[in-house]
Amino acid sequence: LKKEAAKAAKAAKKAEAKGGTPAGPAISTEPPSGTRDFFPAEMRTRNWLFAKFRETARQLAFVEYDAPVLEAEQLYVRKGGEEITQQMYNFTDKDGKAVSLRPEMTPTLARMILSLGGKVLLPVKWFSIPQCWRFETVQRGRKREHFQWNMDIVGEASIAAEAELLAGVTSFFKSVGVTSADVGIKVNSRKVLAAILKMYGIDDDKFEAVCVIVDKLDKIGPDETVQLLRDAQVSDEAARKIVASLSLRSIGELQELVGEHPVAADAMREMKELFALAEAYGFGDWILFDASVVRGLAYYTGIVFEGFDRKGELRAICGGGRYDKLLSLYGSPTVVPACGFGFGDCVIMELLQEKGLLPHLEPEVDFVVCPFNAEMRLHAVQVAATLRAAGYAVDVLLANKRADKAFSYADRVSGRRMVFVAPDEWDKGSVRVKDLRLERSEEEKLADRGIELPVAELV
Numbered sequence: 410l411k412k413e414a415a416k417a418a419k420a421a422k423k424a425e426a427k428g429g430t431p432a433g434p435a436i437s438t439e440p441p442s443g444t445r446d447f448f449p450a451e452m453r454t455r456n457w458l459f460a461k462f463r464e465t466a467r468q469l470a471f472v473e474y475d476a477p478v479l480e481a482e483q484l485y486v487r488k489g490g491e492e493i494t495q496q497m498y499n500f501t502d503k504d505g506k507a508v509s510l511r512p513e514m515t516p517t518l519a520r521m522i523l524s525l526g527g528k529v530l531l532p533v534k535w536f537s538i539p540q541c542w543r544f545e546t547v548q549r550g551r552k553r554e555h556f557q558w559n560m561d562i563v564g565e566a567s568i569a570a571e572a573e574l575l576a577g578v579t580s581f582f583k584s585v586g587v588t589s590a591d592v593g594i595k596v597n598s599r600k601v602l603a604a605i606l607k608m609y610g611i612d613d614d615k616f617e618a619v620c621v622i623v624d625k626l627d628k629i630g631p632d633e634t635v636q637l638l639r640d641a642q643v644s645d646e647a648a649r650k651i652v653a654s655l656s657l658r659s660i661g662e663l664q665e666l667v668g669e670h671p672v673a674a675d676a677m678r679e680m681k682e683l684f685a686l687a688e689a690y691g692f693g694d695w696i697l698f699d700a701s702v703v704r705g706l707a708y709y710t711g712i713v714f715e716g717f718d719r720k721g722e723l724r725a726i727c728g729g730g731r732y733d734k735l736l737s738l739y740g741s742p743t744v745v746p747a748c749g750f751g752f753g754d755c756v757i758m759e760l761l762q763e764k765g766l767l768p769h770l771e772p773e774v775d776f777v778v779c780p781f782n783a784e785m786r787l788h789a790v791q792v793a794a795t796l797r798a799a800g801y802a803v804d805v806l807l808a809n810k811r812a813d814k815a816f817s818y819a820d821r822v823s824g825r826r827m828v829f830v831a832p833d834e835w836d837k838g839s840v841r842v843k844d845l846r847l848e849r850s851e852e853e854k855l856a857d858r859g860i861e862l863p864v865a866e867l868v
């Protein structure tokens with residue numbers, strides 16, 4: 410107890426010295442609940458991941474866009490009862506406007522395309538890596554923000570668009586060392602559900618609510634799913650047929666269930682074409698038909714897909730699908746076909762961590778420039794400016810340090826070479842350069858005098 414009390418007293422004294430109260434720092438040093446700080450090391454990994462997203466987008470000739478994180482709340486008001494719209498990080502701003510931090514990017518994309526009116530030449534292939542938000546209750550302890558790579562094709566009705574999106578997903582996975590043995594992509598079509606609803610005379614306006622309900626199947630089980638469908642005024646027979654259709658394991662079985670219904674036939678044709686294109690692209694081993702995939706967004710109208718880890722330990726890695734009616738919902742005078750996917754930054758990071766695929770990333774400092782003393786600082790910064798003008802990353806020691814302290818600083822910032830700017834060499838127009846990457850002991854480092862180089866030969 411005495412030890413604990415002494416420790417607490419020391420911490421309180423330290424905090425007080427920093428302007429904090431005896432209880433601790435003056436302010437909380439934690440980010441808001443459910444959000445993350447990205448310190449330099451985490452930021453390097455995030456930048457690495459986003460660079461892989463951007464490289465894949467570049468290879469598929471997608472172009473980047475962005476928009477405010479804040480949107481009018483009405484952009485997300487949908488009647489489907491989706492979780493995403495029930496967890497909006499929304500508020501009334503000081504103008505009395507109902508606004509929300511964006512929970513997803515697709516509505517923003519639709520708004521931007523609509524804002525261009527007839528001036529936009531379709532199809533467009535756009536991507537973005539927005540931070541998206543949800544207001545989770547603290548008890549659930551889940552995150553409230555993530556970054557989500559979005560890739561969308563607007564203006565193409567054929568399955569060629571979905572095939573390109575899947576090419577993008579699989580190309581990204583390959584680019585970070587994930588294989589089809591690690592990850593698969595389940596593919597289904599909501600047109601099957603649409604066909605079943607039509608077969609049972611269920612009104613189209615129930616389609617979105619039915620999709621949101623059946624997306625819960627994995628979590629709530631078949632009986633409760635049937636009950637929720639019954640609550641949504643779907644007949645018991647239709648509800649059981651819908652739930653039965655979700656457990657089919659082949660397109661052939663599906664064919665038997667829905668027979669020759671025109672909407673279902675369209676779904677079958679599209680899926681067969683998609684699987685043929687997948688083989689031609691070379692990612693056929695990544696995708697599999699799975700009738701249980703519905704995805705939780707109300708606005709999907711056709712093909713839907715989701716990436717999953719084959720060990721079944723993680724949540725869905727990414728997901729997407731076709732949403733041909735969203736732009737009409739927002740007021741487009743014509744039907745504008747569209748499809749896209751979202752790829753969050755969290756689950757993929759868990760997968761890469763588990764597979765040992767995260768690179769070890771260090772800062773890239775080419776030179777650490779060290780003035781011998783205060784008088785030599787004028788010349789040291791001249792050397793630094795010359796090196797920087799040549800494109801090098803240069804860290805100038807801000808305080809005059811002894812050589813051993815300079816070395817430990819250079820190690821800490823991962824400097825590749827040290828440049829000492831000292832009077833003797835400077836009088837001869839030179840500086841002394843030491844390679845810091847050589848495997849040597851501290852003593853050898855200190856003993857090593859490096860090489861003397863004319864400043865002009867540094868670059």
Ligand SMILES: Nc1ccc(Br)nc1
Binds near residue numbers: 542543552553555
């Ligand atoms: N839609 C959404 C937003 C933020 C997080 Br974290 N997850 C899902």
